Amino acid sequence: MRALILSLALALTPLAPALAVQPDEVLPDPALEARARELSKVLRCPVCQAENIDESNAELSRDLRLLVRERLVEGDSDQEVLDFVVARYGEYVLFKPDASGTNLILWLAGPAMLLLGLGAAAVYLRGRKSAPEPTVAGLSEDERKRLAEILKE
Structure with a gap:
């Protein structure tokens, strides 16, 4: 039974989302961490371009995740954090x-x-x-004769 569960877990591992948030980045306050995760999901990685910074392993994404958490700890609202990041990196970092x-x-x-x-x-x-x-236009007389010759052959 253990082998079945282990093999199932290993088979489903690639389907799990690969979050790039490192343990040393996680905030001790669960409410702030939840806000940081939500903000990280709406910010695009400037390096990867198709991933949000929560899922990206790029060094710049790590810096952005730390910046978001730093601003939240300082007491900024979600909109203030987004405005700060957009002012620094441009509107391109917003997914929407x-x-x-x-x-x-x-x-x-x-x-x-x-x-x-x-x-x-x-x-x-x-x-x-x-x-x-x-x-x-219909066939001319010459064309009809030629067609008849071809069909006879």
């Missing part, structure tokens, strides 16, 4: 940037392009529907 200012263009560009594409497709299909059917 605010939909305001120049970011509004990026937020609206996708749906606008979709609507433009659908409109262009509708115009194209409407034009094809109302276009006259092409006339097909």
